[in-house]
Amino acid sequence: MNEWINRLPKIELHCHLDGCVRPQTVAEISEREGIELSADSLDELTSWMRVPPSCTSLVEYLKRFELPLQCMQTPYALERIARELAEDAAYENVKYMEVRFAPHLHTRQGMTAAEVIASVGAGLAAAEKNADIIVRMIVICMRHHSVELNMEAVRAAAQFLSKGVVGVDLAGDEANYPPELHESVFQLADELGIPVTIHAGEAGGANNIRTAVERLHARRIGHGVRLYEDAEVAQLLRERNVPLEMCVTSNVQTKAVDSFEKHPIRLYLNRGIGVTVNTDNRTVSDTDLTKEYNLLSHRFQFKAADFKKVAVRAIEAAFVEPELKPQLLRKFQEEWEKLGI
Numbered sequence: 329m330n331e332w333i334n335r336l337p338k339i340e341l342h343c344h345l346d347g348c349v350r351p352q353t354v355a356e357i358s359e360r361e362g363i364e365l366s367a368d369s370l371d372e373l374t375s376w377m378r379v380p381p382s383c384t385s386l387v388e389y390l391k392r393f394e395l396p397l398q399c400m401q402t403p404y405a406l407e408r409i410a411r412e413l414a415e416d417a418a419y420e421n422v423k424y425m426e427v428r429f430a431p432h433l434h435t436r437q438g439m440t441a442a443e444v445i446a447s448v449g450a451g452l453a454a455a456e457k458n459a460d461i462i463v464r465m466i467v468i469c470m471r472h473h474s475v476e477l478n479m480e481a482v483r484a485a486a487q488f489l490s491k492g493v494v495g496v497d498l499a500g501d502e503a504n505y506p507p508e509l510h511e512s513v514f515q516l517a518d519e520l521g522i523p524v525t526i527h528a529g530e531a532g533g534a535n536n537i538r539t540a541v542e543r544l545h546a547r548r549i550g551h552g553v554r555l556y557e558d559a560e561v562a563q564l565l566r567e568r569n570v571p572l573e574m575c576v577t578s579n580v581q582t583k584a585v586d587s588f589e590k591h592p593i594r595l596y597l598n599r600g601i602g603v604t605v606n607t608d609n610r611t612v613s614d615t616d617l618t619k620e621y622n623l624l625s626h627r628f629q630f631k632a633a634d635f636k637k638v639a640v641r642a643i644e645a646a647f648v649e650p651e652l653k654p655q656l657l658r659k660f661q662e663e664w665e666k667l668g669i
């Protein structure tokens with residue numbers, strides 16, 4: 329571990345709320361709400377919430393969200409989990425973060441999508457009061473949900489624009505649900521003026537990245553690991569200035585790449601593709617942003633200049649109110665100066 333990496337100012341654009349729940353919090357909420365969990369100890373619970381080393385696909389990876397979701401069905405739970413995630417990130421020196429979640433995965437006990445968003449927003453706002461961090465929300469549409477339900481999610485997101493929500497996303501099983509199924513959903517998002525990011529090129533090919541940009545209005549791409557398959561799509565991203573939200577540990581676990589050695593993050597950075605560094609899911613992937621930065625330092629020869637470059641790119645690509653960006657950039661510059669980099 330390098331001490332200076334701990335102290336680097338950080339920014340995260342791709343982080344799922346339900347993939348980042350503290351196991352201890354799941355234990356306490358299940359106790360409080362009388363939810364029966366099939367784990368006898370905190371260690372066992374923690375191992376159920378993490379992806380096993382044997383994971384072979386995104387579909388298998390996605391099964392790990394069922395347990396935390398059982399404990400994310402009330403305003404209390406959502407508010408607390410959101411606050412804790414923002415506090416955990418602030419502790420790592422994350423200065424700006426976008427937290428994403430699918431409102432319709434949290435309606436099992438009768439909450440509406442708007443109530444879900446309001447609860448998460450309240451938790452994030454509480455963390456902002458106590459720590460030096462700005463946090464915004466991205467509303468996720470799920471690939472296996474109907475177009476109608478996803479349109480409802482987009483309309484709910486629109487209600488919270490400039491009240492914490494800054495974008496919408498499409499997530500879930502990419503291999504079985506191609507992006508074009510939800511073209512009309514993101515057409516609506518565009519009409520409502522909501523910025524779009526789309527998970528693509530993770531469990532599907534580079535063609536999904538093209539579809540996301542050309543037909544679903546994506547301004548950023550979640551993962552985009554398989555961009556290397558098609559030089560024309562890479563050129564499209566450069567021309568339109570569309571960056572990738574890369575999550576190296578998660579990408580190896582879901583087998584978007586076979587191994588760390590084969591991960592293209594360094595290649596993309598060298599070739600002028602916009603690269604940002606993210607965790608995806610802190611608990612499910614057993615990581616945090618500091619671990620990801622250390623991984624990049626040790627396995628991908630990331631130096632201070634590279635970390636600065638990805639941070640500047642992430643500030644540019646952030647969906648936050650544009651007037652906050654100069655202030656954010658200044659904060660990063662001050663911290664870099666303190667570190668002498």
Ligand SMILES: O=c1[nH]cnc2c1ncn2[C@@H]1O[C@H](CO)[C@@H](O)[C@H]1O
Pocket residue numbers: 344345346347386390393428429430433468499500501527530578608609
């Ligand atoms: O890397 C990913 N790729 C695709 N879908 C994901 C990934 N991580 C999480 N989710 C999905 O997004 C939902 C809402 O947060 C999670 O429940 C999970 O199903």
Ligand SMILES: [Zn+2]
Pocket residue numbers: 342344499527550608
């Ligand atoms: Zn993701």
